[in-house]
Amino acid sequence: xxxxxxxxxxxxxxxxxxxxxxxxxxxxxxxxxxxxxxxxxxxxxxxxxxxxxxxxxxxxxxxxxxxxxxxxxxxxxxxxxxxxxxxxxxxxxxxxxxxxxxxxxxxxxxxxxxxxxxxxxxxxxxxxxxxxxxxxxxxxxxxxxxxxxxxxxxxxxxxxxxxxxxxxxxxxxxxxxxxxxxxxxxxxxxxxxxxxxxx
Amino acid sequence: xxxxxxxxxxxxxxxxxxxxxxxxxxxxxxxxxxxxxxxxxxxxxxxxxxxxxxxxxxxxxxxxxxxxxxxxxxxxxxxxxxxxxxxxxxxxxxxxxxxxxxxxxxxxxxxxxxxxxxxxxxxxxxxxxxxxxxxxxxxxxxxxxxxxxxxxxxxxxxxxxxxxxxxxxxxxxxxxxxxxxxxxxxxxxxxxxxxxxxx
DNA sequence: ATTTTTTTATACCGATCGGTATAATTCCAT
DNA sequence: ATGGAATTATACCGATCGGTATAAAAAAAT
Numbered sequence: 298x299x300x301x302x303x304x305x306x307x308x309x310x311x312x313x314x315x316x317x318x319x320x321x322x323x324x325x326x327x328x329x330x331x332x333x334x335x336x337x338x339x340x341x342x343x344x345x346x347x348x349x350x351x352x353x354x355x356x357x358x359x360x361x362x363x364x365x366x367x368x369x370x371x372x373x374x375x376x377x378x379x380x381x382x383x384x385x386x387x388x389x390x391x392x393x394x395x396x397x398x399x400x401x402x403x404x405x406x407x408x409x410x411x412x413x414x415x416x417x418x419x420x421x422x423x424x425x426x427x428x429x430x431x432x433x434x435x436x437x438x439x440x441x442x443x444x445x446x447x448x449x450x451x452x453x454x455x456x457x458x459x460x461x462x463x464x465x466x467x468x469x470x471x472x473x474x475x476x477x478x479x480x481x482x483x484x485x486x487x488x489x490x491x492x493x494x495x496x
Numbered sequence: 497x498x499x500x501x502x503x504x505x506x507x508x509x510x511x512x513x514x515x516x517x518x519x520x521x522x523x524x525x526x527x528x529x530x531x532x533x534x535x536x537x538x539x540x541x542x543x544x545x546x547x548x549x550x551x552x553x554x555x556x557x558x559x560x561x562x563x564x565x566x567x568x569x570x571x572x573x574x575x576x577x578x579x580x581x582x583x584x585x586x587x588x589x590x591x592x593x594x595x596x597x598x599x600x601x602x603x604x605x606x607x608x609x610x611x612x613x614x615x616x617x618x619x620x621x622x623x624x625x626x627x628x629x630x631x632x633x634x635x636x637x638x639x640x641x642x643x644x645x646x647x648x649x650x651x652x653x654x655x656x657x658x659x660x661x662x663x664x665x666x667x668x669x670x671x672x673x674x675x676x677x678x679x680x681x682x683x684x685x686x687x688x689x690x691x692x693x694x695x
Numbered sequence: 696a697t698t699t700t701t702t703t704a705t706a707c708c709g710a711t712c713g714g715t716a717t718a719a720t721t722c723c724a725t
Numbered sequence: 726a727t728g729g730a731a732t733t734a735t736a737c738c739g740a741t742c743g744g745t746a747t748a749a750a751a752a753a754a755t
Contacts, residue, residue: 299731300721321607324522327713329609337734338714344732348713404607407668408520408598410528412713421669448682455666455675456682463662467654469606470620476654483647483655486686498701499751526743536704537744543702547743611743696755703750712741720733725726 306344309334313345314355319397322352322405322416352405352416359401360423363390367427376438377488380457383431384484387461388477391468399469403462428458445488460484505543508533512544513554518596521551521604521615551604551615558600559622562589566626575637576687579656582630583683586660587676590667598668602661627657644687659683 312334316325327348331338345351366386373379391399402424406417428451435450444450464477511533515524526547530537544550565585572578590598601623605616627650634649643649663676 298723298729300723300733302732319607320609324607324609324612326609326711328711337732339716339735340733342714399607403665407606407665408518408523408603410519410523410525413523424665424669452675452678452682455671456679459662459666459679460658461662462665463658463660466602466606466623466661466665467658470623472654476651479651480655480658483651483686484683487682497699497753499703499753501702525741527741536702538705538746539703541744698755699753701750701752704748706745706747708743708745710742713739715736715738717736718734720731722731723729725728 302340302344304334304336304340309336309344310351310355310358313351314358314401315397317352317355317405318359318399318401319404321409323409323413349416353419356401356405356420363396363401366390368430371430371434375491376435376443377485377490379431379434379438380453380488381481381485383457384460384464384481385478388464388468388474388481391465392472392474392477398471400462400465403465404469424458424462428454431457456484501539501543503533503535503539508535508543509550509554509557512550513557513600514596516551516554516604517558517598517600518603520608522608522612548615552618555600555604555619562595562600565589567629570629570633574690575634575640575642576684576689578630578633578637579652579687580680580684582656583659583663583680584677587663587667587673587680590664591671591673591676597670599661599664602664603668623657623661627653630656655683 313330316329316333320329327338327341330348330351331341334341341351345354364386366389367383370379370382370386373382387400390396397404402420406413406420409417432451432454435444435453438444439450444453460481464472464480467477467480512529515528515532519528526537526540529547529550530540533540540550544553563585565588566582569578569581569585572581586599589595596603601619605612605619608616631650631653634643634652637643638649643652659680663671663679666676666679
């Protein structure tokens with residue numbers, strides 16, 4: 298029933314994600330979007346609603362396809378492995394050759410006009426949510442004696458997220474993955490690696 | 497000779513700086529600027545040139561009034577003091593009650609449209625310049641035996657700048673100064689404080 | 696008092712912003 | 726073949742974008 302759609306919705310959303318990632322929410326115009334996605338404005342509005350709804354769908358896709366390492370890392374039995382996998386996971390996502398540099402959630406609306414205030418607030422809440430989830434993971438680690446002595450779980454979580462947000466700026470400024478890895482190595486120095494098992 | 501100016505140029509520039517800092521380069525419209533500065537568009541263009549020139553003047557003011565701690569810190573005799581003063585200096589500037597949160601240089605054009613590409617490039621170059629200056633300072637420290645063993649000066653510089661850029665995102669997301677200080681304390685743990693002088 | 700110079704205020708410019716109304720297409724169901 | 730349903734293409738909407746032309750206003754110099 299009805300004329301069939303002439304474009305792939307998922308493919309178009311991928312393009313929208315890349316555009317928002319690279320140019321930010323307000324920096325990406327509807328013309329950028331329709332030309333990039335290869336569709337017309339009525340098609341875009343028919344399928345995705347409006348610019349804001351399209352962004353939120355693109356963000357959801359970003360979280361699902363590029364940030365999946367985060368929740369995976371939370372499942373690691375040792376907190377230090379969780380921390381390291383999160384740091385390297387962010388660095389990897391921020392420096393993938395085929396993707397824009399940096400972090401979509403930070404690039405999209407760090408500072409913006411009032412028109413994008415809702416998007417900005419949403420992205421800030423996402424950062425808080427992730428940091429809080431990591432804090433809860435570290436709280437469990439503290440109970441397990443799995444945290445370096447003298448550190449609060451939520452301070453540790455903020456520390457890890459701060460490094461990751463710092464590498465996002467570094468990546469957006471041109472730093473390559475190897476450089477970010479060296480930063481991460483330094484950032485984890487204070488956290489002793491677990492002694493190797495064995496006789 | 498001629499009609500006297502009815503506004504204070506420096507005061508107007510201060511307001512422009514705060515607006516760009518809070519809303520970004522493209523997120524700040526000429527209407528935002530003229531209303532905030534209390535002047536009309538012809539006055540703005542007569543004194544400052546255009547939006548881009550106004551931004552560059554506001555950025556110069558930002559560097560001069562808010563980032564002065566950076567070059568002061570480079571003069572410290574001990575590299576660890578330099579590092580700590582830079583980290584706390586950034587955190588202070590990013591969380592001053594009367595100023596916008598975060599860093600103007602990062603907030604203004606992290607991701608943007610092609611129209612702001614020149615501004616974006618300029619801000620990236622500023623970050624590279626600062627990181628390089630810190631790297632040169634740490635190079636000197638290495639010659640002086642003033643660096644922790646096993647660290648390259650420019651890796652150390654990137655590490656310090658990454659933390660500072662991370663706290664900029666944290667501040668822009670609502671973190672307060674005390675929280676950033678705790679992050680900084682952790683980030684400097686690997687770098688042993690110089691043994692106190694004395695008998 | 697008049698001229699000259701500078702800065703104001705007002706109104707306007709073309710271009711682009713996000714968003715939509717209208718109608719021409721292209722399918723399935725009958 | 727024909728009617729309904731969905732998607733397309735085209736043209737358009739008011740609002741805002743950065744920027745400017747024009748002229749009134751206000752000072753110093755003559």
